[in-house]
Amino acid sequence: xxxxxxxxxxxxxxxxxxxxxxxxxxxxxxxxxxxxxxxxxxxxxxxxxxxxxxxxxxxxxxxxxxxxxxxxxxxxxxxxxxxxxxxxxxxxxxxxxxxxxxxxxx
Numbered sequence: 001x002x003x004x005x006x007x008x009x010x011x012x013x014x015x016x017x018x019x020x021x022x023x024x025x026x027x028x029x030x031x032x033x034x035x036x037x038x039x040x041x042x043x044x045x046x047x048x049x050x051x052x053x054x055x056x057x058x059x060x061x062x063x064x065x066x067x068x069x070x071x072x073x074x075x076x077x078x079x080x081x082x083x084x085x086x087x088x089x090x091x092x093x094x095x096x097x098x099x100x101x102x103x104x105x106x
Contacts, residue, residue: 013078020071024063031060 005013026034035053039045045053 010078013074017071017074017078020067024067024071025056025060027063027068028057028061031057 025031
C-alpha cells in the first residue's frame with residue numbers, strides 16, 4: 001500500500017494511537033495474564049480492588065475486535081511510513097541508540 005503521509009500526518013496518527021491505546025487499554029487476555037503475574041508479587045487484593053479489576057476487564061471485553069485490529073493495522077502502517085513507534089520517555093538510552101542506528105543503516 002502506497003502512503004503519502006507527511007511528517008505532521010504521521011505525528012497526528014501517533015498521537016491518536018496513544019490516545020486510543022489509553023482508552024482501550026489491554027485485551028482481556030493480556031489483562032488476565034498481567035493480573036496473574038502481579039498478584040503473585042503483591043499478594044491478596046482487597047474487595048474494592050477486585051471490583052475495579054472486574055470493571056476494567058468488562059470495559060476491555062466490550063472493545064470490539066475490529067477496533068483492536070484497526071489499531072494494530074494503523075501501527076503497522078505508521079511503522080512502514082516512518083519507522084518503529086517508540087515511547088521516548090520509557091525507552092532506555094541503549095535501546096534508543098540501537099533504534100537510531102537501525103534507522104540510519106536503512
